[in-house]
Amino acid sequence: MLKKRPALLWLLAPYVLYLGVLPLVDRVHPTVLGLPFLFFWLLLATLLTPAAVYVAWRSDRKRGRA
Amino acid sequence: MKATVATSVFAVFMLLTVVLGLLAVRGRGRGGGLTEWSVGGRSLGTVFIWVLMAGEGYTSFSYLGAAGWGYNYGAPVLYVIAYLSCGYAIGYVVGPTLWSYARRHGLVTITDMVAHRYGRPWLGTLVAILATVCLLPYIQLQITGMGVVVSTISYGTISLNWAYFIAFAVSTTFVAVSGLRGSAWVSVLKDVLVIGTLGFLAIYVPVHYFDGYGPFLDRLVAEKPAWLTLTGHGGSGLGGSWFVTTSFLNSLTVVIFPTTVAGYLGARDANALRRNAMLLPFYNVLLFVPMLLGMAAVFIVPGLTGAGSNLALFKLVVDSLPAWAVGLIGVAAALSSIVPMAVFMLVIGTMWGRSVLGAVPRLADRPDRQKVAAQVVVVAAGALALVMTYTVPNTLVRLSLISYEGMAQLVPMILLGLVWRKLTLWGALSGLVAGGALVCALVFTEHDPVWGVNAGAPALALNLLVALAVSLFGPQPVDARPDEDVLASDPGMAGDVGPAASAVSGSV
Numbered sequence: 001m002l003k004k005r006p007a008l009l010w011l012l013a014p015y016v017l018y019l020g021v022l023p024l025v026d027r028v029h030p031t032v033l034g035l036p037f038l039f040f041w042l043l044l045a046t047l048l049t050p051a052a053v054y055v056a057w058r059s060d061r062k063r064g065r066a
Numbered sequence: 067m068k069a070t071v072a073t074s075v076f077a078v079f080m081l082l083t084v085v086l087g088l089l090a091v092r093g094r095g096r097g098g099g100l101t102e103w104s105v106g107g108r109s110l111g112t113v114f115i116w117v118l119m120a121g122e123g124y125t126s127f128s129y130l131g132a133a134g135w136g137y138n139y140g141a142p143v144l145y146v147i148a149y150l151s152c153g154y155a156i157g158y159v160v161g162p163t164l165w166s167y168a169r170r171h172g173l174v175t176i177t178d179m180v181a182h183r184y185g186r187p188w189l190g191t192l193v194a195i196l197a198t199v200c201l202l203p204y205i206q207l208q209i210t211g212m213g214v215v216v217s218t219i220s221y222g223t224i225s226l227n228w229a230y231f232i233a234f235a236v237s238t239t240f241v242a243v244s245g246l247r248g249s250a251w252v253s254v255l256k257d258v259l260v261i262g263t264l265g266f267l268a269i270y271v272p273v274h275y276f277d278g279y280g281p282f283l284d285r286l287v288a289e290k291p292a293w294l295t296l297t298g299h300g301g302s303g304l305g306g307s308w309f310v311t312t313s314f315l316n317s318l319t320v321v322i323f324p325t326t327v328a329g330y331l332g333a334r335d336a337n338a339l340r341r342n343a344m345l346l347p348f349y350n351v352l353l354f355v356p357m358l359l360g361m362a363a364v365f366i367v368p369g370l371t372g373a374g375s376n377l378a379l380f381k382l383v384v385d386s387l388p389a390w391a392v393g394l395i396g397v398a399a400a401l402s403s404i405v406p407m408a409v410f411m412l413v414i415g416t417m418w419g420r421s422v423l424g425a426v427p428r429l430a431d432r433p434d435r436q437k438v439a440a441q442v443v444v445v446a447a448g449a450l451a452l453v454m455t456y457t458v459p460n461t462l463v464r465l466s467l468i469s470y471e472g473m474a475q476l477v478p479m480i481l482l483g484l485v486w487r488k489l490t491l492w493g494a495l496s497g498l499v500a501g502g503a504l505v506c507a508l509v510f511t512e513h514d515p516v517w518g519v520n521a522g523a524p525a526l527a528l529n530l531l532v533a534l535a536v537s538l539f540g541p542q543p544v545d546a547r548p549d550e551d552v553l554a555s556d557p558g559m560a561g562d563v564g565p566a567a568s569a570v571s572g573s574v
Contacts, residue, residue, distance in 0.1 A: 001159075001555070001556060005558070008158075008159060011155045011156055011158050011159065011343075012155075013155070014148075014151045014152045014155045014347075015152055015314070015317075018147075018148035018151060018152060018313060019148065019152075019309075019310045019313055019314060022296075022306055022309065022310060023306060026141075026295050026296050026306060027295060028287060028291050028294045028295060031283070031287055034279060034280055034283035034284065034287075035283060036283075036286070036287055036291075036294040036295075038141055038144070038294060038295055038296075039141075039144070039294070039354070039358075042144050042147060042148070043351070043354060045148075045151065046147060046151055046347060046348075046350050046351055046354075047351070049151045049154070049155055049347040050344045050345065050347045050348060052155065053154075053155050053158055053343050053344045053347075054344050056158060057158070057340055057341075057343075057344060060340070060558065060559050061559060063558070063559065064558070064559025
């Protein structure tokens with residue numbers, strides 16, 4: 001399945017964003033918009049996850065039409 | 067006076083909930099049997115699936131536990147957002163896979179999926195019983211969660227015991243009659259109220275108590291840094307490795323969780339599920355609100371301990387808002403108990419109607435009778451949880467400790483089994499037994515987390531090892547069916563349409 005649909009690897013993006021880079025982002029400073037860095041990062045990850053799934057979806061849609 | 071207003075608002079909305087739940091099946095007649103009731107006749111579109119699955123994910127934990135964890139520990143509670151987002155993303159593949167498998171073979175729940183995959187009806191029965199043991203504590207958690215909320219927002223007018231009963235009565239009534247469709251309709255009301263009230267609180271609390279977000283966050287960073295990184299405050303032992311293992315494990319578990327699967331199977335087409343994999347993570351943004359407000363409560367109502375900390379959010383609400391608003395926020399929280407509870411009861415009913423009682427000759431191959439049996443089980447399961455809440459509350463609390471980690475042990479049998487033919491019945495079963503035993507041993511001897519990781523993780527590793535070893539070197543059951551009949555696969559977008567798919571979509 002992954003050979004035919006390599007874009008599905010994008011579905012693993014949240015695992016990288018939330019878990020893979022955790023040691024790097026588990027900190028209070030620098031604060032962004034007042035948010036402690038860890039909270040800012042996880043909020044960003046929450047907003048980026050749908051984008052990653054969208055990339056997989058767009059690729060599937062192109063294949064489906066072809 | 068305050069109590070009257072808040073209680074009236076609550077009563078009106080509870081009535082509305084029951085009416086809405088019952089109206090959901092108006093005009094649908096009595097046909098359709100178990101499929102119509104359990105998975106809404108596999109007819110829900112993107113919006114209903116979103117509302118329903120968001121509704122299931124956002125439980126009484128979100129209002130009580132999330133705020134309580136935020137209050138007590140801080141950052142570790144963010145694991146909830148991490149695992150839900152990861153789970154929603156892989157649901158992009160898992161959802162359509164399970165959906166097409168179930169539709170092709172006329173299956174309505176995970177227990178008849180395993181029965182079909184391994185060709186053994188008794189395996190479905192066994193999994194149904196295990197899953198029920200894991201789910202009953204969740205029903206109780208919703209009952210008690212709603213109890214404390216309702217008694218708090220009614221300023222003590224409604225006693226805990228009455229509130230427990232209302233939780234049971236409201237959810238049982240509409241789910242027994244309307245099934246998944248009723249839950250989806252009530253979820254609409256719930257999501258509107260949850261989004262509205264949390265959106266309001268997210269702005270109101272910092273402004274009211276701290277003169278806005280800037281000062282609130284500045285104070286948090288300056289005075290409570292212990293709350294803002296892992297391991298969190300208070301020596302919880304919930305560090306980075308716990309966070310990663312728990313989120314990873316839960317993200318795999320949530321996609322095969324019977325209630326999630328009920329949502330998957332209710333979808334009209336696979337694309338509704340793919341769109342939801344994109345849209346559902348947005349709902350998680352809302353989860354930050356009770357977590358942040360729980361931490362805000364550390365400044366405003368310090369010194370809450372034990373179960374009291376779960377009410378961190380509601381202390382602020384009752385302290386600062388007029389009675390009608392308190393009532394409305396209470397309704398949102400109560401519905402966050404009622405909707406998940408209804409779906410928990412629905413899947414228990416479905417599993418028993420199909421896989422336990424369905425094995426009785428008089429019910430076999432009779433979806434209409436299985437539906438009635440399932441409805442009876444719904445009432446029985448709800449009543450059992452209610453009675454246990456009154457009489458032996460601690461039994462279910464202890465069981466709830468193994469609920470999620472126990473369900474995680476089904477991951478190899480279901481997810482791996484559905485894509486890999488070489489996993490044998492005995493392999494999957496031995497793995498389940500080994501993993502389940504290790505979870506119980508670790509949790510009940512209070513070794514969770516163990517070596518800093520979630521106890522379910524080593525158990526799942528053992529589960530997988532045993533399953534692989536027994537599958538490769540153990541007895542090889544004879545199963546002449548071709549792979550297409552046994553295994554599942556993501557149909558892909560091209561596979562959604564076509565005459566073969568639509569020909570079998572009728573009720574079963």
